Each structure stands twice: as C-alpha cells, then as structure tokens.
Amino acid sequence: xxxxxxxxxxxxxxxxxxxxxxxxxxxxxxxxxxxxxxxxxxxxxxxxxxxxxxxxxxxxxxxxxxxxxxxxxxxxxxxxxxxxxxxxxxxxxxxxxxxxxxxxxxxxxxxxxxx
Amino acid sequence: xxxxxxxxxxxxxxxxxxxxxxxxxxxxxxxxxxxxxxxxxxxxxxxxxxxxxxxxxxxxxxxxxxxxxxxxxxxxxxxxxxxxxxxxxxxxxxxxxxxxxxxxxxxxxxxxxxx
Numbered sequence: 001x002x003x004x005x006x007x008x009x010x011x012x013x014x015x016x017x018x019x020x021x022x023x024x025x026x027x028x029x030x031x032x033x034x035x036x037x038x039x040x041x042x043x044x045x046x047x048x049x050x051x052x053x054x055x056x057x058x059x060x061x062x063x064x065x066x067x068x069x070x071x072x073x074x075x076x077x078x079x080x081x082x083x084x085x086x087x088x089x090x091x092x093x094x095x096x097x098x099x100x101x102x103x104x105x106x107x108x109x110x111x112x113x114x115x
Numbered sequence: 116x117x118x119x120x121x122x123x124x125x126x127x128x129x130x131x132x133x134x135x136x137x138x139x140x141x142x143x144x145x146x147x148x149x150x151x152x153x154x155x156x157x158x159x160x161x162x163x164x165x166x167x168x169x170x171x172x173x174x175x176x177x178x179x180x181x182x183x184x185x186x187x188x189x190x191x192x193x194x195x196x197x198x199x200x201x202x203x204x205x206x207x208x209x210x211x212x213x214x215x216x217x218x219x220x221x222x223x224x225x226x227x228x229x230x
C-alpha cells in the first residue's frame with residue numbers, strides 16, 4: 001500500500017530565505033505525485049504535480065519539486081519565500097495499483113515565514 | 116466557472132443532533148470524496164464515491180453517512196453517533212473513478228462546531 005511521510009510538521013523561515021519541504025513516499029510501482037497548499041480556513045489548491053517525464057517540476061507561485069525515484073522523495077523547494085507563502089503544504093501520492101483513484105496524503109507541513 | 120461549492124462555511128450543532136453538509140460540483144467529475152481535518156492530523160478520508168448510487172467507507176466512517184443520488188452532489192451527514200464532530204470538513208472531486216492523473220479539486224470547506 002502506498003504511504004506518504006512529511007518529515008517536518010513545521011518549518012519556520014525568514015522572508016526571502018530559501019526553503020525545502022520534505023516528502024517521502026512508499027510504493028513499489030509507478031507513482032503520480034502532487035503538492036497542495038492550504039491557506040487558513042480554505043480548501044486545498046494544487047501547487048504542482050509529477051506525472052512522468054522530467055523529474056524537475058515547476059508549479060505556481062515560484063515553487064518547484066524534484067522527483068527522485070531512488071530515494072522515493074518529492075521535495076518541494078522555493079528559492080526565496082514571501083510572507084504570503086505562510087500556509088500548510090500537503091504532499092500526496094497515487095500509484096498504478098490504486099484502481100480506486102485514491103490519493104494518499106501526508107500529514108502536512110506548516111510553513112511559517114517570518115519578517 | 117466550474118468548481119466545488121461547500122455550504123455552509125460555518126455550522127454549529129448541538130449535541131445529539133444530526134447535521135448535513137452540502138457539497139456540489141459542476142465539473143462533471145465522476146468521483147467525490149469527504150475528508151476530515153483536525154489540527155496536526157492532516158486529512159483523513161471519511162467516505163468516497165466513484166459513481167452515482169455507489170459509495171465506500173474511508174478510514175473514519177463511523178458516525179457519518181453519505182448519499183450519491185446525483186453526479187453533482189455528495190452530501191455528508193454527521194450523526195449523533197459521531198462523538199467528536201468538531202472539525203474542518205473538506206469535499207473533493209476528481210475526473211474519473213479510475214486511476215487519474217489530475218489529482219483532486221477541493222471545495223473551500225465547512226467548519227463544524229459542537230456547542
């Protein structure tokens with residue numbers, strides 16, 4: 001069965017500093033990987049996704065993520081964060097064994113950008 | 116614009132009452148999902164439906180019920196059997212019931228509080 005681990009529950013960072021939010025997954029077959037962002041009291045919005053092809057995926061708001069099959073990771077990065085990036089970020093995975101179209105979500109990482 | 120509408124945004128329930136949360140989508144998506152979100156616990160799946168008139172229990176279905184009489188609608192009832200219903204509830208949909216590459220579209224959530 002697939003699973004997702006987000007290693008950090010909270011990540012504090014100063015404005016304009018770089019940030020990396022870590023995501024590791026467990027699956028023995030081909031996977032699709034997603035990052036979502038949730039602002040307070042709102043639903044989740046898709047940031048970016050890896051389906052196939054280039055392992056470096058660029059998303060909205062200057063975020064990017066790199067798929068690393070050997071390390072089963074899909075870490076999210078941004079070179080310079082803004083106050084407005086303060087939110088909760090969720091990594092999610094679906095694999096080819098999942099005929100029910102189910103996404104499995106990680107526990108989330110709260111990014112706190114400080115001035 | 117296409118999307119998912121959840122209503123109400125805030126809901127207060129007295130102990131012992133059943134309440135129903137609405138979720139409507141006009142994306143022509145086959146699959147719909149209900150998640151519960153508690154602080155620090157990520158998203159937990161309550162129920163999902165891959166096709167009209169069919170639905171399956173998720174990880175935490177006890178105390179909840181759903182129906183899927185129309186493709187566009189997937190209401191969630193929180194019954195009096197749910198002992199700790201105070202939480203943020205998220206509805207989502209996806210394009211097909213089979214393995215899907217586009218992830219989920221989320222509603223903006225309903226915050227339920229027991230008073």
